[in-house]
Amino acid sequence: MIWDFEFTVEAMPDLLSGLWVTVQVTILGYLIALSLGLLIAVVRRVRVVGPLVHGVMEFIRTTPLVVQLVFVFLLTPSVISGMTVGIVVLGVHYSAYTAEVYRSGIEGVAKGQWEAARALSLPASRTWGAIVLPQAIRKVIPALGNYLIAMFKDTPLLLAIGVAELLTQARRIGSASFQVVEAYTLVGFLFLAVSIPSAILIRRLERRYAAV
Amino acid sequence: MPPSDTPSAETPQGGSGQPQIVFDQVVKRFGDLTVLDHLDFSVEPGERVTLIGPSGSGKTTILRLLMTLEKVTEGHIHVAGEPFSHMRRGGHLVPASESYLRRRRRSIGMVFQQFNLFPNMTVRKNVIEAPVHVLGLSKDEANQRAEELLDLVGLGDKIDAHPTQLSGGQQQRVAIARALAMRPDILLLDEVTSALDPELVAGVLDVLRQVAETTDITMLCVTHEMGFARDVSHRVLMFDKGQIAEEGPPEQIFEDPREDRTKSFLRSVLDNGF
Numbered sequence: 416m417i418w419d420f421e422f423t424v425e426a427m428p429d430l431l432s433g434l435w436v437t438v439q440v441t442i443l444g445y446l447i448a449l450s451l452g453l454l455i456a457v458v459r460r461v462r463v464v465g466p467l468v469h470g471v472m473e474f475i476r477t478t479p480l481v482v483q484l485v486f487v488f489l490l491t492p493s494v495i496s497g498m499t500v501g502i503v504v505l506g507v508h509y510s511a512y513t514a515e516v517y518r519s520g521i522e523g524v525a526k527g528q529w530e531a532a533r534a535l536s537l538p539a540s541r542t543w544g545a546i547v548l549p550q551a552i553r554k555v556i557p558a559l560g561n562y563l564i565a566m567f568k569d570t571p572l573l574l575a576i577g578v579a580e581l582l583t584q585a586r587r588i589g590s591a592s593f594q595v596v597e598a599y600t601l602v603g604f605l606f607l608a609v610s611i612p613s614a615i616l617i618r619r620l621e622r623r624y625a626a627v
Numbered sequence: 628m629p630p631s632d633t634p635s636a637e638t639p640q641g642g643s644g645q646p647q648i649v650f651d652q653v654v655k656r657f658g659d660l661t662v663l664d665h666l667d668f669s670v671e672p673g674e675r676v677t678l679i680g681p682s683g684s685g686k687t688t689i690l691r692l693l694m695t696l697e698k699v700t701e702g703h704i705h706v707a708g709e710p711f712s713h714m715r716r717g718g719h720l721v722p723a724s725e726s727y728l729r730r731r732r733r734s735i736g737m738v739f740q741q742f743n744l745f746p747n748m749t750v751r752k753n754v755i756e757a758p759v760h761v762l763g764l765s766k767d768e769a770n771q772r773a774e775e776l777l778d779l780v781g782l783g784d785k786i787d788a789h790p791t792q793l794s795g796g797q798q799q800r801v802a803i804a805r806a807l808a809m810r811p812d813i814l815l816l817d818e819v820t821s822a823l824d825p826e827l828v829a830g831v832l833d834v835l836r837q838v839a840e841t842t843d844i845t846m847l848c849v850t851h852e853m854g855f856a857r858d859v860s861h862r863v864l865m866f867d868k869g870q871i872a873e874e875g876p877p878e879q880i881f882e883d884p885r886e887d888r889t890k891s892f893l894r895s896v897l898d899n900g901f
Contacts, residue, residue, distance in 0.1 A: 538760065
């Protein structure tokens with residue numbers, strides 16, 4: 416077959432708007448994953464509540480993301496957009512993973528740091544906020560960055576709930592024009608165009624923080 | 628500003644004849660291992676006591692109990708005439724709650740073997756953190772206190788450095804300044820020179836000698852530095868198997884030990900070149 420450049424130019428605006436949705440979903444979902452995951456990692460150390468939260472997170476990790484997306488989408492009232500559902504579900508799903516990352520970071524903080532904080536009678540808010548978390552987070556920045564890319568690559572699942580992200584757009588364009596190969600190839604390139612620079616950026620962060 | 632209910636360092640409860648620290652039949656077990664076995668001893672205000680003995684004899688556990696890093700299994704600890712490991716409730720002594728401990732342990736400071744400075748903070752931040760956030764000092768007051776103390780330990784020029792940029796000896800001197808910034812009545816020193824290269828030990832010990840000479844802080848010191856123990860302490864407690872094997876003034880313990888266990892311990896320490 417021959418590559419149709421005219422089609423490429425025609426399809427670009429729709430594909431780019433799809434990419435924009437994908438990027439928005441990724442960034443907003445990632446912000447949820449980062450903050451909720453941190454909260455979960457801290458709460459997991461609390462008695463009674465901790466194991467409960469852990470159970471819920473295990474459940475989220477062991478069920479498929481696409482099922483969670485469809486399930487939540489069907490349960491929410493239709494005034495809430497698919498995109499909002501997608502952002503929240505992706506964010507919550509990934510918070511189950513980031514929580515584990517934070518947890519390993521917290522456990523990596525030397526016991527002596529906790530003891531020194533206690534010896535100085537620091538309140539829990541300072542022990543966590545000024546001593547433990549800054550050290551823990553610094554160590555896990557590279558690992559957290561990897562989940563940003565993983566999440567970006569999971570956004571096509573939003574196709575299942577009809578969000579006009581990149582893959583949904585490509586499928587629409589592809590089936591309308593029957594130029595399926597071009598449409599999906601372009602999707603591949605557009606994903607690469609975002610994820611390769613992100614990966615380089617993350618590797619740079621890794622080098623900067625992991626050394627410490 | 629939170630109430631500052633800790634007695635200030637300038638007014639130790641001396642003269643009242645009341646011991647500052649009392650261990651009353653204290654037992655500490657870790658699983659099946661008995662580390663402290665019905666231990667009784669007391670320390671007077673302003674007294675400097677050195678704890679010596681073979682490793683595993685419970686010396687460090689005593690400091691950790693006082694810093695509330697461990698809880699007693701049995702028995703009671705009193706500090707400044709008030710229950711410390713326990714608190715009074717309805718005429719009974721019950722195990723102390725976290726909030727009670729938080730209030731009571733403010734009068735106690737500790738310096739650790741591994742320094743335990745906060746690596747994500749500058750030297751200044753390390754020293755002012757607790758005075759600002761626990762004692763409620765203003766930034767200015769805390770900074771002034773930090774500058775004075777860092778000058779005292781000879782590191783005034785390192786105030787904006789990060790701990791990782793300092794040698795072990797310097798880090799330990801910062802840790803001493805950090806503990807003193809809380810103006811504790813009691814200072815616990817847990818093998819503070821054991822993790823240091825030999826050439827850095829003297830600097831840290833000089834700082835502690837100076838603290839001992841210029842303040843009346845009660846000091847409990849676990850150390851293998853027998854010269855330092857002899858110079859600084861009023862009393863030496865020799866521990867063995869969770870009990871006090873022998874106690875006395877440093878001259879007597881070091882020159883004329885009565886117990887065989889003390890003799891053999893001192894011999895082994897000296898042989899190892901401490």
